[in-house]
Amino acid sequence: SHKEKERSSSHGKRGMTLEEDLNETNRFYLEKGKAVIHKKPTPIQIVNVDYPKRSAAVIKEAYFKQASTTDYNGVYNGYYIDFEAKETRNKNSFPLQNFHEHQLIHMEQIEKHKGIGFVIIRFSSTEEIYLLPYNAFKKYWDRMINGGRKSMTKDEIMQDGYPLTLGLQPRIDYLKIVDHLCTLSDEGTR
Amino acid sequence: SHKEKERSSSHGKRGMTLEEDLNETNRFYLEKGKAVIHKKPTPIQIVNVDYPKRSAAVIKEAYFKQASTTDYNGVYNGYYIDFEAKETRNKNSFPLQNFHEHQLIHMEQIEKHKGIGFVIIRFSSTEEIYLLPYNAFKKYWDRMINGGRKSMTKDEIMQDGYPLTLGLQPRIDYLKIVDHLCTLSDEGTR
Ligand SMILES: [Mg+2]
Ligand SMILES: [Mg+2]
Secondary structure (H helix, E strand, O other): OHHHHHHHHHHHHHOOOHHHHHHHHHHHHHHOOOOEEEEOOOOEEEEEEEOOOOOOOEEEEEEEOOOOOOOEEEEEOOEEEEEEEEEEOOOOEEEHHHOOHHHHHHHHHHHHOOOEEEEEEEEOOOOEEEEEEHHHHHHHHHHHHOOOOOEEEHHHHHHHOEEEOEOOOOOEOOHHHHHHHHHHHHOOOO | OHHHHHHHHHHHHHOOOHHHHHHHHHHHHHHOOOOEEEEOOOOEEEEEEEOOOOOOOEEEEEEEOOOOOOOEEEEEOOEEEEEEEEEEOOOOEEEHHHOOHHHHHHHHHHHHOOOEEEEEEEEOOOOEEEEEEHHHHHHHHHHHHOOOOOEEEHHHHHHHOEEEOEOOOOOEOOHHHHHHHHHHHHHOOO
């Protein structure tokens, strides 16, 4: 996540990062009473804290820890929602090493407990965004594990995923697709 | 949460803090495939980071931020679960100023979206633990807002809440009570 922030500053005038767009979107959903979905704070290993008299505690030494779960979770119409968001500068494929094994394990557990798990990915050069349900994503992850290619091609993503167009309010209206996934989940056809 | 950690060290031999017990419990639930519930990382405002060559980024200045949500959330049997955990050293009442208004607002939103919201509170001197469903908790919060007492008495907590006994595996088996709340939620009688 701190890496994503570094990357965002090099974005410059090209607009907001995927994370910023999703945070805006979630603020909009919350305000309109559509869903309660938040980004989890970045996990930090705190090593040294100063407690000055009469002022706030200052963390003097700390390190970024690897998250054990995904970036976002919350509730929508009684459904547990859980997803990871990632960007790439690649043009024709999405590298899978952007994800960590424990995130896949987490999403597997979410599905098992009847939550709705997915990834939202963006090709930052073209600003194309896709929502890929966990089961589709897992197919490509397993292919890599079994010695196949270490990325998903854009054609594969277009085939198995749902395109998300950038709007104003909300910026990325992913709940439309989540609605559809919830229906599939109820029908047990996901 | 950093305050809770300070408090815990003064606990000394009296055992684990409520947070440690709940983290253990959640690890057990996860391992046994019963639920996926995690504590959210403590939110930190990062001000200054060093990026030394060939080694990990070091956070040199950061501050604790107030959380905008509750401590724990996750999924259990398709239900969205969300709760806050707090301890007191008081013997006969639980002070409400341990909670923040935005946590109440968050729990209100959770209920509206058909999630299961509650608080787990511990009287640390006697190690008594109670689960209080959001609607019961809200009653006492509203009493305070309307000029009433700034705490819940232990009698009130015993009447409206569910006692949780300390065990070994899991340490605090709160899912038993959550099961009951889910049933009430389905019946629309909560
Ligand atoms: Mg991410
Ligand atoms: Mg707490």
